[in-house]
Amino acid sequence: MELHELSAKETARGVRSKEFSAVEVTEACLARVDRFEGSVNAIITLTAEAALGAAREIDAKVARGEDAGPLAGVPYFAKDNFCTRGVRTTCSSKILEHWSPTYDASAINYMNAAGAVMMGKTNLDEFAMGSSTENSIIGPTRNPRDLNRVPGGSSGGSAAAVAAGYSPLALGTDTGGSVRQPACFCGVQGMKPSYGQVSRYGILAYASSLDQVSPLARTVEDLAISMEVLARPDPNDTTCDAYDRPRFTEALSLPDLAGKRIGVFEGFESSQMDAELYGALQRAAGLCREAGAKVESMDLPIAVKYGVATYYVTALADASSKLACYDGMRYGSHIDGATLNEMYVNTRTACFGEEVRRRIILGTCLLTEGFYQNYYGPALKVRQRMVDEFDELFERFDAYILPTSPSLPYVIGMKETDPNRLYLGDIFTVPISLGGLPGINLSMGLNALGLPLSVQLVGQRYFDAELLGIASVLERVMGKPGVATPGDIQKDRGAK
Amino acid sequence: MARPIVIGLEVHLQLVTRTKLFCSCSTDYIGRKPNTNVCPICLAVPGTLPLLNDGAVALASRMGLGLHCEIQNYSTFGRKNYFYADLAKAYQITQYELPVATRGYLDIECEGRAKRVRIHHLHLEEDAGKLVHPTADGRLTGAAYSLVDYNRGGVPLTEVVSEPDMSSPAEAKEYVMRLRQLARYLDVSDGEMESGSLRVDANISLSNADGSLGTRVEIKNMNSLKALERALEYEITRQNKVLDSGGRIVQETRLWDDAEGVTRSMRNKETASDYRYYPEMDLAPVVIGDAEIDGYRGAMPELPWEKRERFAKSFGLSGEEVSILTEQKELAAFYEAVVASGAPTARAANWVRMEVLRVLNELGQDIRDFRVKPSVLADLVTRVEKKELSSTIGKEMLDALARNDLTLDEALERSGARVGRLSGDALGELIKRIISEQPDVVQTIKSGQDKKGGKLKFLQGLVMKEARGQADPQETAALLSKFLAG
Numbered sequence: 001m002e003l004h005e006l007s008a009k010e011t012a013r014g015v016r017s018k019e020f021s022a023v024e025v026t027e028a029c030l031a032r033v034d035r036f037e038g039s040v041n042a043i044i045t046l047t048a049e050a051a052l053g054a055a056r057e058i059d060a061k062v063a064r065g066e067d068a069g070p071l072a073g074v075p076y077f078a079k080d081n082f083c084t085r086g087v088r089t090t091c092s093s094k095i096l097e098h099w100s101p102t103y104d105a106s107a108i109n110y111m112n113a114a115g116a117v118m119m120g121k122t123n124l125d126e127f128a129m130g131s132s133t134e135n136s137i138i139g140p141t142r143n144p145r146d147l148n149r150v151p152g153g154s155s156g157g158s159a160a161a162v163a164a165g166y167s168p169l170a171l172g173t174d175t176g177g178s179v180r181q182p183a184c185f186c187g188v189q190g191m192k193p194s195y196g197q198v199s200r201y202g203i204l205a206y207a208s209s210l211d212q213v214s215p216l217a218r219t220v221e222d223l224a225i226s227m228e229v230l231a232r233p234d235p236n237d238t239t240c241d242a243y244d245r246p247r248f249t250e251a252l253s254l255p256d257l258a259g260k261r262i263g264v265f266e267g268f269e270s271s272q273m274d275a276e277l278y279g280a281l282q283r284a285a286g287l288c289r290e291a292g293a294k295v296e297s298m299d300l301p302i303a304v305k306y307g308v309a310t311y312y313v314t315a316l317a318d319a320s321s322k323l324a325c326y327d328g329m330r331y332g333s334h335i336d337g338a339t340l341n342e343m344y345v346n347t348r349t350a351c352f353g354e355e356v357r358r359r360i361i362l363g364t365c366l367l368t369e370g371f372y373q374n375y376y377g378p379a380l381k382v383r384q385r386m387v388d389e390f391d392e393l394f395e396r397f398d399a400y401i402l403p404t405s406p407s408l409p410y411v412i413g414m415k416e417t418d419p420n421r422l423y424l425g426d427i428f429t430v431p432i433s434l435g436g437l438p439g440i441n442l443s444m445g446l447n448a449l450g451l452p453l454s455v456q457l458v459g460q461r462y463f464d465a466e467l468l469g470i471a472s473v474l475e476r477v478m479g480k481p482g483v484a485t486p487g488d489i490q491k492d493r494g495a496k
Numbered sequence: 497m498a499r500p501i502v503i504g505l506e507v508h509l510q511l512v513t514r515t516k517l518f519c520s521c522s523t524d525y526i527g528r529k530p531n532t533n534v535c536p537i538c539l540a541v542p543g544t545l546p547l548l549n550d551g552a553v554a555l556a557s558r559m560g561l562g563l564h565c566e567i568q569n570y571s572t573f574g575r576k577n578y579f580y581a582d583l584a585k586a587y588q589i590t591q592y593e594l595p596v597a598t599r600g601y602l603d604i605e606c607e608g609r610a611k612r613v614r615i616h617h618l619h620l621e622e623d624a625g626k627l628v629h630p631t632a633d634g635r636l637t638g639a640a641y642s643l644v645d646y647n648r649g650g651v652p653l654t655e656v657v658s659e660p661d662m663s664s665p666a667e668a669k670e671y672v673m674r675l676r677q678l679a680r681y682l683d684v685s686d687g688e689m690e691s692g693s694l695r696v697d698a699n700i701s702l703s704n705a706d707g708s709l710g711t712r713v714e715i716k717n718m719n720s721l722k723a724l725e726r727a728l729e730y731e732i733t734r735q736n737k738v739l740d741s742g743g744r745i746v747q748e749t750r751l752w753d754d755a756e757g758v759t760r761s762m763r764n765k766e767t768a769s770d771y772r773y774y775p776e777m778d779l780a781p782v783v784i785g786d787a788e789i790d791g792y793r794g795a796m797p798e799l800p801w802e803k804r805e806r807f808a809k810s811f812g813l814s815g816e817e818v819s820i821l822t823e824q825k826e827l828a829a830f831y832e833a834v835v836a837s838g839a840p841t842a843r844a845a846n847w848v849r850m851e852v853l854r855v856l857n858e859l860g861q862d863i864r865d866f867r868v869k870p871s872v873l874a875d876l877v878t879r880v881e882k883k884e885l886s887s888t889i890g891k892e893m894l895d896a897l898a899r900n901d902l903t904l905d906e907a908l909e910r911s912g913a914r915v916g917r918l919s920g921d922a923l924g925e926l927i928k929r930i931i932s933e934q935p936d937v938v939q940t941i942k943s944g945q946d947k948k949g950g951k952l953k954f955l956q957g958l959v960m961k962e963a964r965g966q967a968d969p970q971e972t973a974a975l976l977s978k979f980l981a982g
Contacts, residue, residue, distance in 0.1 A: 082543075083542070083543040089542075091542075096542070099542075101541070101542070101543065102536065102541070103536065103543075105543060200545065201543065201544070201545055202543040202544075203543055204542045204543050205542075205543070205778075207777075208776075208777035208778045209777035235547070236545060236547065237545050238545070238546075238547060238548065238778075238779055238780045239545075239777070239778065239779070239780055317774060318777065320577075320772075321575050321577055321586075321587050321772075321774070324577065324579065324585070324586030324587060325540040325542065325584065325585050325586050326542075327579065327586060329581065329644075330539060330540070330541075330584065331541065331542075340580075340581055340642075341579075344579055364772065367577070367772035367773075367774050368770055368772060369770045369772075372772070372773075372774065376774060380775075
């Protein structure tokens with residue numbers, strides 16, 4: 001195996017045992033970037049020099065016999081909505097094109113303290129609003145498993161980076177599926193933790209009650225290691241739970257699923273989704289049964305019927321408020337005007353992209369007197385009903401299996417014209433976000449075209465460790481997703 | 497028939513926490529260089545999150561208890577959205593749906609009548625920054641540009657919202673005074689209207705002939721109690737005129753112009769902002785346990801009305817004396833310390849409310865800056881009471897002590913007054929000397945020409961002056977008569 005193909009666990013072990021150096025790993029990963037970035041376009045800012053510097057420090061630590069951390073020398077990328085001190089943080093938006101934060105997000109601090117090496121910032125849909133990583137100042141990211149297709153989004157750059165072997169780990173944020181869905185499209189593992197597990201301090205917010213820092217990797221074990229690094233109380237975020245977290249990696253010793261009760265989601269017409277993804281769901285159900293679980297079908301009527309509407313009302317309302325601080329006065333791009341109001345209008349009109357403006361305007365309307373009573377108020381109530389629905393089901397099940405996405409990754413540019421259809425792609429991920437539940441995109445191999453198949457595992461809130469355990473049992477059977485070699489798939493497509 | 501006046505007040509009090517409501521910046525912003533008392537949180541730098549200052553919750557709870565409110569075990573914050581340059585996040589974090597304290601009251605007395613003003617609720621919110629307009633009068637009109645100072649942004653406020661229970665400008669003023677007194681007693685706020693640590697918005701309407709409520713108008717920008725009273729009076733006159741002429745009151749917000757003495761329309765209902773209030777999801781709900789509330793209750797100091805009752809009972813003072821002495825708790829404490837040092841209660845009360853307040857006023861000082869220790873004033877009062885000093889000298893000494901770091905004896909020494917009472921032979925010697933120095937006056941008296949006693953008074957005055965007030969006037973008069981007769 002080449003260095004860029006190693007998992008985070010293997011990388012750290014190798015660096016710590018001096019089998020290879022952190023600098024060698026970083027150079028190997030930078031070589032992958034160098035080779036494929038021209039076609040993949042996953043990175044907004046590459047910090048190669050800083051990464052090599054950090055890697056040298058890790059090597060020096062190892063040489064001195066010091067503990068270099070559980071992620072010693074492990075390269076990682078962060079979505080460009082994580083604040084990184086002195087490294088520009090654009091959110092893929094013209095409004096923050098030249099903005100460099102003066103501080104690191106808590107998640108970045110934790111990763112760096114664990115010995116991980118920050119390689120740079122990845123592409124996303126502007127302000128994490130989107131599911132395809134097409135709405136960006138640097139243009140669309142391409143799916144490393146098929147360059148004609150989108151990588152999903154909004155954390156498409158991070159998912160593509162992990163799939164293309166730029167790094168074994170990447171950080172994304174998941175608001176309504178923004179890590180699970182790109183993980184699904186790019187064929188990697190991705191986990192949205194329970195809301196409140198990981199600090200949001202230093203994340204450029206989309207929706208405060210939904211955003212959650214979420215790791216992407218090529219193994220479930222790497223997700224668990226990342227969780228041990230990331231999930232901890234943070235005095236800078238009062239919505240981040242203050243209690244101690246379990247040892248997530250210990251949950252991976254689960255030998256099988258004996259005694260586990262797994263619900264398989266059946267609440268849709270199979271015609272509503274891609275047949276191969278439906279097949280993957282059935283296959284996962286079968287594997288659970290073979291592993292000793294009691295498997296039954298289940299339904300989420302409220303979540304499926306009202307989830308997307310509830311999600312968009314909640315998230316857009318919040319976005320309209322959280323994005324109001326970008327007025328061009330204190331930071332970010334500024335376009336002058338004759339009056340204060342004109343400056344606001346000029347700046348925000350010219351520097352926010354179309355989708356962001358659409359969501360801000362929708363969100364503003366939703367909170368306006370009259371609309372609030374008809375939309376936001378009811379959405380809060382429906383959200384509670386959905387939580388109740390989940391809670392009732394968790395009396396019968398330890399975990400559910402759902403699709404992550406109803407469709408395989410689509411061709412770039414195809415869906416952009418119909419925002420409504422684009423939003424429906426979130427139908428299986430947003431209810432999980434509204435419930436604050438942990439969700440894992442588990443890779444289920446590739447189809448004949450080499451496109452990734454996957455399922456979504458969902459656990460009870462705060463049972464993140466248990467969910468990782470279940471995922472690891474299934475991964476042992478399914479195998480871990482490999483590194484994609486961008487460009488190869490296109491040839492196959494021609495052959496078909 | 498006069499239309500009944502209905503007034504409700506919203507009073508903002510800046511809380512005296514050490515740090516801001518959601519970050520660790522200082523609340524001591526006055527006089528600081530603009531935009532130096534700021535941090536990423538109060539400047540709304542992307543990615544930052546608010547961190548609630550527990551001290552502010554404690555102070556708001558304390559104020560709530562002082563207002564006989566129910567302290568809520570569970571309260572939440574919301575966002576009030578509007579774009580303006582003084583608001584970095586473009587939303588103000590404020591308690592909207594579930595405030596920290598609800599349903600209380602404050603008893604006031606106005607023009608001899610007791611009144612209970614009900615409190616609707618009390619909530620926590622953050623202050624905005626300040627705009628600075630580079631015009632001569634500091635107003636926006638005519639300014640080519642404006643500057644923003646975020647030093648004040650995020651300073652904690654508690655807003656006390658009354659029910660519309662006041663029926664005259666005088667009552668409104670009295671309510672604000674009593675509320676301010678309570679806030680100061682509780683060490684919750686400085687309550688200075690001039691510096692803006694206490695701000696009042698008033699809602700006023702005139703009731704219709706059938707007793708139903710009229711359309712209410714909100715008035716803002718009153719920077720003193722006087723301004724509050726004047727603005728309300730102006731508004732009553734204005735609204736009466738409109739109604740008398742068959743007009744209709746428009747629901748609107750009006751700004752008080754203190755220089756012109758008028759209110760001006762700022763915005764009406766049609767153009768009013770829709771603040772799009774909704775829950776603040778970046779902050780966990782505020783949970784205050786019963787034990788915590790009991791703790792706050794147990795730590796409540798003596799409240800103004802309790803102190804008034806005790807002062808009247810223990811010191812036998814009149815209602816007016818008690819009101820003046822207890823207006824400020826520091827003054828009340830000073831008085832109590834004077835009494836505790838042995839001064840008689842009535843005499844001490846007179847000295848404190850007449851002389852001490854006079855001297856403070858002359859010096860532009862607060863009782864907290866007063867140089868004279870209560871024990872020293874007690875000594876002074878006692879000496880006057882024992883007639884060792886005349887009250888004139890006593891007052892002179894108080895003036896001297898309040899302006900210089902001296903002991904009472906040093907002050908007496910410096911003023912030339914002899915220490916100790918002047919009487920008997922010593923006084924006799926002095927009188928004899930004065931008589932010998934004034935042969936003409938003595939002659940006039942002896943010849944019976946001093947019909948009105950003016951010359952005798954002149955002599956007595958000379959003696960008293962020479963005695964530096966340490967002679968007893970009666971003894972002086974008696975001795976003077978004796979020597980003149982002799």
